[in-house]
Amino acid sequence: MIKDALYAFVIGDAMGVPLEFMSREKLNQHPVTKMIGDGSHNLPKGVWSDDTSMTLATMDSISTTHAIDCDDIANRFCDWINYAKYTATNLVFGVGKITQNALFRYWNQKKDATKCGGTSYLENGNGSLMRMLPIAFYCYNCHLNSKEIYSIVKNVSSITHAHEISILGCYIYVCYILLLLSGKNKIDSYQLLSQQDYTMFSSDSLEQYKRILSSELLSLSVDEISSSGYVVSTLEAALWVILHTDSFAQAIIGSINLGNDTDTVGAITGSMAGILYGYSSIPQKWIDSLEGKDSLNSYLSSFVHTMDNNW
Incomplete structure (x- = not known):
C-alpha cells in the first residue's frame, strides 16, 4: 500500500507541476x-515539487529515528530548502511563503520546531497537508487512537502551519487515508469522516470543513469546487475528484485540470487513488517519465522496511 500511495502521490505532483x-x-x-514538461516552471517533464520533497524528508526522518521527531523533520526540511536534498533534479522551486518563513525561523533560532509554524488565519495554505501521507502510514502501523493521531498531526503540521484550520485539514486527510487503508471503499470512507472524533477542534474551524463533513461534496458540481492553495479548498478538491471518478487515470487527469494549485491537488488526489486502485493502475508511461526514481525508490524502500519491521 505504501508504494501504491507514494508513487501515485508523486505522479499527481509531477503531472501538476507544469500546470x-x-x-x-x-x-x-x-x-x-x-505527463508534460515546460509549463509554469519551465522544467523537464516528470519533475516533482515541494510536495514530494517534504514527504520524502518526513519519510526519511521516520526511517532514521523510528519515531515522530519534529526537530529532526524540520532539520531535514532545512536540508531540502538550503541544499536541495530530496529533490528530483537538485533544484528547489515553488516553496510556499508560509513554509519558507517557518523554516527560516527554525534555522535561525533553533527553537522547538512545533513553535515555528504560522499561526494566523491568513497562514492556512496547504503546505502541511501536502506532507501528511507518511504520518498516516505511521499512525496506521502503530494502531493509534484518535487523540494520539491528533497529537502527532498537530505537532507535525505546526512545524510550518500551526493554525487550527490547517491542523484540522491534515487530521481529516489522515482519517480518510486510514479509512481507505482499513479496506473501506471511497464512498463509505467519505461518509464515515463525519463520525470521527473532532472534540479537539473548535466549532469555528469545523465550520470551515462543513461541506466535507456533511457529505455535501457528493452532490456538488465541479463549478462549485475551488482548487486554490487554501488548505480547505485543496482537500475539498482532492476528495471531490476521488468521489466523482472511477479510475486512477481519471482521478489524476481530473485533478490537474482543475487548474490553480495543480501539483498539490494532484498529489493529494493521487495518494488516495493509489490506495484505491493500486500501483498497477498507474500508466507505465507516467512512471517511466518520472525524474529521480532512484532517489525515490531508496527513500521508499527504507520507509517500507521501517514500517514492516518496527511495529
Whole structure:
C-alpha cells in the first residue's frame, strides 16, 4: 500500500507541476492528459515539487529515528530548502511563503520546531497537508487512537502551519487515508469522516470543513469546487475528484485540470487513488517519465522496511 500511495502521490505532483497557476478555463479548452514538461516552471517533464520533497524528508526522518521527531523533520526540511536534498533534479522551486518563513525561523533560532509554524488565519495554505501521507502510514502501523493521531498531526503540521484550520485539514486527510487503508471503499470512507472524533477542534474551524463533513461534496458540481492553495479548498478538491471518478487515470487527469494549485491537488488526489486502485493502475508511461526514481525508490524502500519491521 505504501508504494501504491507514494508513487501515485508523486505522479499527481509531477503531472501538476507544469500546470500550476493555470486557469480552469484555459485547461477546459486544452485539457492535459499526459505527463508534460515546460509549463509554469519551465522544467523537464516528470519533475516533482515541494510536495514530494517534504514527504520524502518526513519519510526519511521516520526511517532514521523510528519515531515522530519534529526537530529532526524540520532539520531535514532545512536540508531540502538550503541544499536541495530530496529533490528530483537538485533544484528547489515553488516553496510556499508560509513554509519558507517557518523554516527560516527554525534555522535561525533553533527553537522547538512545533513553535515555528504560522499561526494566523491568513497562514492556512496547504503546505502541511501536502506532507501528511507518511504520518498516516505511521499512525496506521502503530494502531493509534484518535487523540494520539491528533497529537502527532498537530505537532507535525505546526512545524510550518500551526493554525487550527490547517491542523484540522491534515487530521481529516489522515482519517480518510486510514479509512481507505482499513479496506473501506471511497464512498463509505467519505461518509464515515463525519463520525470521527473532532472534540479537539473548535466549532469555528469545523465550520470551515462543513461541506466535507456533511457529505455535501457528493452532490456538488465541479463549478462549485475551488482548487486554490487554501488548505480547505485543496482537500475539498482532492476528495471531490476521488468521489466523482472511477479510475486512477481519471482521478489524476481530473485533478490537474482543475487548474490553480495543480501539483498539490494532484498529489493529494493521487495518494488516495493509489490506495484505491493500486500501483498497477498507474500508466507505465507516467512512471517511466518520472525524474529521480532512484532517489525515490531508496527513500521508499527504507520507509517500507521501517514500517514492516518496527511495529
